[in-house]
Amino acid sequence: MQLSAENYDERLTAPRSWWVITGLIGISGGLILLPLGALPMLGGLIGAAALAAVAVSSYGSARIRVVAGSLIAGDARLPLSALGPAEPLDADEARAWRTHKADPRAFMLLRSYVPTAVRIPVTDPQDPTPYLYLSTRNPEALVAELSK
Template sequence: MTTPEPAPRYSERLTPSLWVFLATALVVPASLLVFLPISILAGCLVAVGLYGAIVAVLVATTPTVAVAGDTLRAGRARLPLRFVADVRVATGADAVRERGVGLHADAWLLIRGWIPGLVRVELADPDDPTPYWIISSRHPEELAAAIRG
């Protein structure tokens, strides 16, 4: 019998923003443009089907970030909190730099472009070549506090 996972101190789904769904809706007129000359029914069915598939993939692949017990979970990855050396929050220009020119090639990333804030988790594991994790978050201060506390 397995022990139940403790209740999370912090949990967040990195769902796509409304503008992502609106931008992907451009597949509707594009597919209508291609398929309407063949058949109005085919054009409408393909347009609705493609958009439905895109929405389903976006929702199904939405990762969760959670801190529960002594573990940070980011998507499928798990990090025992004993290996956390430091936690930093980045927003605005700092977040852009962290995701761009300031990014270490060996860093582990869970980045979603539609989420502006992020948390940088420095690692203290001598056996791990990964220097830090970068995790997108809509509430980076709360995530950082949960990791620290």
């Protein structure tokens, strides 16, 4: 059996401004250790920048993929047969589903820096999750791929 190639693949990378903040955190780490001398200052700069970069990189490593008849979103992996029709959400509707319309049982791959999303009902009666909320920069492409 040969697996099909990936049909949809999106990485929810952190915005560039977060990387600028990472640099500023590195500078802050260096300035904190400046009174101890040049070598501790350099260590503080490198250490603080490295820790901040790891945090930003790991948070921005979330992926959404549709491959081989499955939807893989973060830690969730569901067969497409267990999903209902996907609904693209514009910025206002996505905000509503993140706040007052949200169900605490829902699986949410939420990134605050991505304003649009997709809501996908889970139709499997064995799964207590009512729907998936996935932040995505291109909701129409993801809905089109899921409806194939």
